[in-house]
Amino acid sequence: MELDFAKTEGLIPAIVQDAAQGDVLMVGFMNQEAFDHTVRTGFVTFYSRSRQKLWTKGETSGNRMKVVRLRTDCDQDSILVEVEMEGLQAACHEGFRSCFFREWQDGAFTEFGERVFDPKTVYGK
């Protein structure tokens, strides 16, 4: 029962869902190494396609994500991680609780919801 990393250049989508509230917080990609790191440490670690290296979510902001449950799907080519958020209870680097803060309305994606934090104060940019 192995994960199937063959389809997308060694990367599979990893969906992060809040274990208590059930909202989808973000999606990243994992390779085998990121998956192993996530299991070993108990904190969500992705493979960053832009930086081309492992990326433990929250390593800069402190908003780490503690693994509560790890699942895979029928084809074993995606991961669902249920987590407990640490820190500011916000997954998104733009300061929102969830990265999915844009909703399709009348033919366009429109921002909704309120920021939990100001990105400038957390990332200094």
Add this chain to the structure above:
Amino acid sequence: MELDFAKTEGLIPAIVQDAAQGDVLMVGFMNQEAFDHTVRTGFVTFYSRSRQKLWTKGETSGNRMKVVRLRTDCDQDSILVEVEMEGLQAACHEGFRSCFFREWQDGAFTEFGERVFDPKTVYGK
């Protein structure tokens, strides 16, 4: 405010979540055409990487997924679709409600949950 299909050969992950119960049902990939088709018809349509064509979920089984809400994330390179399931209330071609019916336990993925339907009777195989 356009979706960013550039990163993964024109495909972005599309996560399907039950609008009422909040469980994550499956993940597929969409290209621009699949997204447009989903919006136009109101039913979830993916791009099948194995068959290399559009694939409206449920076209064979009748278990279509009606779009309730469509969201995108901060980088606009993934989609979250909240749906109402039609038919047998099962997303997975293996007969489970959710494709995520395997959970990581003691170093391996283990099946849990019960099938909603027998794939043989639905797909005839």
